[in-house]
Amino acid sequence: MNESLQITRISRDSVERFYESYYDSLDENRLSDWPPHFSEDCLYRVVSRENFERGLPLSTIVAESRNMLIDRVTGLTKTQVYAPRYYRRFPGPLRVQAESNALVSVQHNLLIIQTLIDKQSEIVMSGRCHDKIELEQGQLQLKVRVFVFDSEMIPNSLIYPV
């Protein structure tokens, strides 16, 4: 077990507040609030567990900068291709491990629930996030966000931010 947070200036508390804000922007559909949670030169990646465990570079979705995430959001808000629905994210406990003075890795499970407005809610994805968060000018930012989902079946919902 890890008590190594002492070597970093990033507190567990601030990491928990960061994710509240992160997931809130997505759940409440305030998409333009989502990219500011990333650093400019971030890596955002959604990948199946099989590819991840084999170390394959293949990803379902990948973006290599905050600007690419901003583009995604612009695209999403312009095209509403599918039936009205809501996504809601249920993160599990955060496993925070210090990497340096200004960098922590944060792993946690994530369950994503989809509700079509006239249907019963259902699970669309179950998986684990492998994130790295850095402290930059007094603010936490995602340097790496990798979501590894358990299924091989790729749901349409993947075009939506995770």
Added chain:
Amino acid sequence: MNESLQITRISRDSVERFYESYYDSLDENRLSDWPPHFSEDCLYRVVSRENFERGLPLSTIVAESRNMLIDRVTGLTKTQVYAPRYYRRFPGPLRVQAESNALVSVQHNLLIIQTLIDKQSEIVMSGRCHDKIELEQGQLQLKVRVFVFDSEMIPNSLIYPV
């Protein structure tokens, strides 16, 4: 992000303990332990996301005092109209924001699972709680509890406390 808890006497820790007790009373079916978590002149409301976001006053369920909640519980324990089943609540991380010396707002996601005893467990509701908790005579109490569920479809289970 919010560090404003400093202006209130209510600690995050006590809020977390409060919800453990709250959800425990419901999950374990100790219904008479549920109303004491509310203040006498509370507002309890269950509303669909569409109505909530449009600011419509329409609610699926509403109660405007602790006594009304006590009445609900009495009604529920007398009538067991449907097949034997269990509900279990999975709250997401609590987003606590100070409003005053003795009042905090607490938002969090909530996933409600239903298990009919001879069937597989299933999701009955996914949504977000918009609560206000006050400190009154040394004790925390819900002044406002609003549960906004994502679907437009109203499940039978709604008659049961959330």
Added chain:
Amino acid sequence: MNESLQITRISRDSVERFYESYYDSLDENRLSDWPPHFSEDCLYRVVSRENFERGLPLSTIVAESRNMLIDRVTGLTKTQVYAPRYYRRFPGPLRVQAESNALVSVQHNLLIIQTLIDKQSEIVMSGRCHDKIELEQGQLQLKVRVFVFDSEMIPNSLIYPV
């Protein structure tokens, strides 16, 4: 509500880190890391809610020592009887209550999600853990782990550690 953690040397923080490690070993399928979380003379029990509430000794699965858990793991890794699938566990908030200087009880809800790699994720179990954790030679260990699941229907997945 419980503030009695003051009578024990076990901190809430260390209990949270313990469960991160516990659930991680199972979710990531590192089964040999699972038994070391138990004390040598532990009790591990999986039981339906009906039997549990009636106080019946009947369990679906029971093991009375760490060695029996090691045997289970050996059995599981040798026989891969069923279709490839992943399990992922979503624990609810931990309710920690001090029992003595070196013993706490920990109750929490648990949602277990199963993903067959070419299917949509689904709930296999919803229930509550009634655990006891002791501090032994500076390390936390499960002395008792009882998982009470809400359904009467026993899924195949029960042979897998919870």
